[in-house]
Amino acid sequence: MLNREESEVMNAVFALSHEKGVCLVSPTxxxxxxxxxxxxxxxxxxxxxxALALDNYFELLSSERKGEKMYVISLRSNGYAYKRCSLxxxxxxxxxxxxxIASAVIAFIVGWILKWIF
Numbered sequence: 001m002l003n004r005e006e007s008e009v010m011n012a013v014f015a016l017s018h019e020k021g022v023c024l025v026s027p028t029x030x031x032x033x034x035x036x037x038x039x040x041x042x043x044x045x046x047x048x049x050x051a052l053a054l055d056n057y058f059e060l061l062s063s064e065r066k067g068e069k070m071y072v073i074s075l076r077s078n079g080y081a082y083k084r085c086s087l088x089x090x091x092x093x094x095x096x097x098x099x100x101i102a103s104a105v106i107a108f109i110v111g112w113i114l115k116w117i118f
Contacts, residue, residue, distance in 0.1 A: 001089075002052075008034055009048045010057060010082055013073055017058075018083075021075045026068055049073075057082065 002010060012033040017023035027042045034040055049071065053060040057079040061072040 005038075005040075005044070006048055006052060007086070008038075009040075009045065010052060010079075013049075013052070013058060014075075014079065014082055017073055017075055017079075021080070023073050025071050025073065027071070030071070 009030075012030060013023075015033060016025055016030070027045055031040055031042070031045060034045075049060055052058065055078065056076050058076055059074040061074075063070050063072060
């Protein structure tokens with residue numbers, strides 16, 4: 001399970017490379033795709049990308065082009081399945097929340113009926 005920062009970075013990487021599965025991107029371009037509410041630095045981005053690469057979401061290669069750092073990102077099986085897994089987690093959370101609300105309503109009604117009988 002990914003934390004919030006990893007999830008935001010994975011969304012950005014998936015958006016950039018989902019069509020071909022490969023993208024060549026600079027850190028500044030990747031930072032511009034990330035949400036603006038949290039200011040990421042290049043060092044934070046590097047650590048998060050390394051962690052996602054270790055978790056087998058994508059293959060990460062760093063290179064230099066005209067003095068600027070570039071990332072070559074190739075999605076792997078976990079990377080391709082990221083959106084589906086993310087959607088599944090949201091559905092599971094909604095289902096658990098629904099069951100919790102339904103259980104609370106049923107418990108309230110049963111308590112009210114027992115109070116009315118006795």
